[in-house]
Amino acid sequence: MLDALRHDAALVEAELDRLLPLPDSGPRRRLQEAVRYAVLDGGKRLRPFLLLQTARLFGLPPARALRAAAAIEMLHCYSLVHDDLPAMDDSDLRRGRPTVHRAYDEATAILVGDALLTQAFAVLADPLTHPDGDLRCKLLSGLAEAGGIAGMIGGQAIDLVAEQSGLALADIEELHAYKTGALIMEACRAGALLGGAEQQEIEAVLRYASDLGLAFQIVDDLLDAEGDTLAVGKPVGQDAAAGKATFVSMLGTEAARARAGELVQRAKDSLAYFGGRAAILQRTADFVLTRQV
């Protein structure tokens, strides 16, 4: 499965490289460079991988889902760039390199995020993504919902409030369902839509993605509590330092790891209907549990 992840990551990397404008010699050069810096040569590409593998589950070859996969990754990268800003999480390091506002400047980082968010939608709207305009709009609506106030932006807003006032465990689960879960679910939904899945099949895939997304976030909290900066590629111990309520601070390390394990098992069970065809997605769930980055 790690081979498949690396293989698809290379495909996605090449597609992103094609889709992002090359820096020209004009006054927008710095911005164009910063956009590429924010996206290329980094990350596990987990969300596009989930999209490509879900599409494959329904018989669609990766080449025909690659633009949608790149769009999802653009949206993910935009959210990282904006979340890292000084007014938000104020992070200096991302994927083992300085964050965009550290490598460039704050104004450029704001514009980079805006540009990536805009281009994610532009890529989906293009007929090259899929010949059917109604389907493209469904992908667009899904991405906008996952990225909007009912999704990632809402989650980040809750996260900002949470740092001040603290949250109960159910609130934290809700926060992460917005902040991380929505886009992971949308990746799988988009793959299923592109693959022509039936409603019932889409629902099975979404149950998988929902549990996977929450497990992913719990492991993120564990890595922040236990990992080391060099391996994780971003500063660790930030949550505790900020006095942030996390799964680890609420449940303790052991119970948090156990909860992630249960969620991963349930995610895998949700795909039982697909038999051996779902093997890679099931092993992806195991990877989410054991990952060190």
Next chain:
Amino acid sequence: MLDALRHDAALVEAELDRLLPLPDSGPRRRLQEAVRYAVLDGGKRLRPFLLLQTARLFGLPPARALRAAAAIEMLHCYSLVHDDLPAMDDSDLRRGRPTVHRAYDEATAILVGDALLTQAFAVLADPLTHPDGDLRCKLLSGLAEAGGIAGMIGGQAIDLVAEQSGLALADIEELHAYKTGALIMEACRAGALLGGAEQQEIEAVLRYASDLGLAFQIVDDLLDAEGDTLAVGKPVGQDAAAGKATFVSMLGTEAARARAGELVQRAKDSLAYFGGRAAILQRTADFVLTRQV
């Protein structure tokens, strides 16, 4: 024509009110309130007006172009909120009220812009905007291009560079073609597309919009140089204080006003083909020249 502008602005205001989520009692309340603060109860609504009036030029009643008009205004408002941020233009006043980051905080202002950009696309992707998915995607592609690196974001990036290094007159025209012109052109293009215009008609409308957009920006520079804060609703004299190259600093007040006048005349001439049906759009061009806000 001022009556038509006020009438359409009220329609757009009501549509925006319907489309923006009402604040709930949860932890996203502050963000939801700030989104509405950024959009409602302010502004001339010139871009949606141009969209509605162009649609009307081709026989489409406003009710059927209102969602697209609201989407254009959301995109415009997002760009104002982000451009006003401390790391960008650092403005305290907009439409006679504190800017979003002053009324709330910087993190909220970043998220408000992100949310409005996202929702603009969500509104266009929805079948309620138009039954034809391919046409909705055309509107989306146009808005993404006008808003992206080839449009507003690119213009803002040039503007940030320009403050340091200075620009020639041709560069300033290019900057504003990106920063202001692209969205004004897109408003007219979207109205024409929704109205079912022929290619030749779209081109005439775009010539009008291109000249109108540049005239609009020259008048903006004149108001910044000559207007007073109370009437304009935002601080004036900022360009000169920042040592910014503007049409006024390059051409002088008189030549700048003459150039705006020529552009407005040419804009009106571009619509001659439509005869009396284009009267409101032609009077809008006169308004752009004489406006005091």
